[in-house]
Amino acid sequence: MNYPKPDTTHGVILYMEDVSVSFDGFKALNNLNLYINDGELRCLIGANGAGKTTLMDVITGMTRPDAGTVNFGQNIDLLKLNQEQIARYGIGRKFQKPTVFEALTVYENLYLSLHMDKRLWATLLHKLSGEQRDDIDQVLETIGLVSMRNRYAGELSHGQKQWLEIGMLLAAKPRLLLVDEPAAGLTVQEVERTAELLTSLAGEHSVVVVEHDMSFVRSIAKTVTVLHQGSVLAEGSMDYVQSHPEVKRVYLGEEGV
Numbered sequence: 001m002n003y004p005k006p007d008t009t010h011g012v013i014l015y016m017e018d019v020s021v022s023f024d025g026f027k028a029l030n031n032l033n034l035y036i037n038d039g040e041l042r043c044l045i046g047a048n049g050a051g052k053t054t055l056m057d058v059i060t061g062m063t064r065p066d067a068g069t070v071n072f073g074q075n076i077d078l079l080k081l082n083q084e085q086i087a088r089y090g091i092g093r094k095f096q097k098p099t100v101f102e103a104l105t106v107y108e109n110l111y112l113s114l115h116m117d118k119r120l121w122a123t124l125l126h127k128l129s130g131e132q133r134d135d136i137d138q139v140l141e142t143i144g145l146v147s148m149r150n151r152y153a154g155e156l157s158h159g160q161k162q163w164l165e166i167g168m169l170l171a172a173k174p175r176l177l178l179v180d181e182p183a184a185g186l187t188v189q190e191v192e193r194t195a196e197l198l199t200s201l202a203g204e205h206s207v208v209v210v211e212h213d214m215s216f217v218r219s220i221a222k223t224v225t226v227l228h229q230g231s232v233l234a235e236g237s238m239d240y241v242q243s244h245p246e247v248k249r250v251y252l253g254e255e256g257v
Ligand SMILES: Nc1ncnc2c1ncn2[C@@H]1O[C@H](COP(=O)(O)OP(=O)(O)OP(=O)(O)O)[C@@H](O)[C@H]1O
Pocket: 023, 027, 028, 046, 047, 048, 049, 050, 051, 052, 053, 054, 055
């Protein structure tokens, strides 16, 4: 089945307007306005509890806002879709903890992610088309795991598992990728490689990255959005937000950045 594509003729792939989410009267998101441009790599920062994960939950249909609008392109109202539909329309999400199948090989993990239906295991019996094989090869190339294709995912380092999981999202050819704290727990080299990987995905994909590691953010970010108490406090280049007095006061200052 073909799903409608997001209409990005205005250059914007995600519109969030006046979005509020309350938990028992506490506003996790408070009249939030956020626009993500088609093909950009956006970093989202903010103190613990600022609402970053809640924002991703809203985009992916896990949490319904009390108020506001959320559109994928100009045409697709995400608030009318469920989680599975949102994934199929082209929004992929990577949670912090890798969730690869450790007892399968790298290749098999990617193979499974090509088939988004519920009968995952049955698909193992099917033959891949040439096009699907090419897709997997291309993803392996992108995530830098060509030489690991026949290794069990359980043997991979934490960083390699993170890349494999990003690859599993890529196999579904998403337009928008949401990535929560990809640098956490990685070695210095793995952090660098992750920065390169996410940077290489921008353009063809739009990528929103939540991360606390400021040197990582600096290394990849063009535009940084700072969330504070469920609203956008500042948005601009890393230099701009780092020198923003309010941002320094409420967030960066306390981390000594
Ligand atoms: N299901 C829920 N029920 C009640 N409160 C919640 C729920 N989910 C989030 N919250 C609260 O909403 C606020 C925002 O949480 P959120 O997880 O979005 O923050 P965050 O910016 O991702 O923080 P962190 O950097 O620690 O991951 C927090 O105060 C949190 O306790």
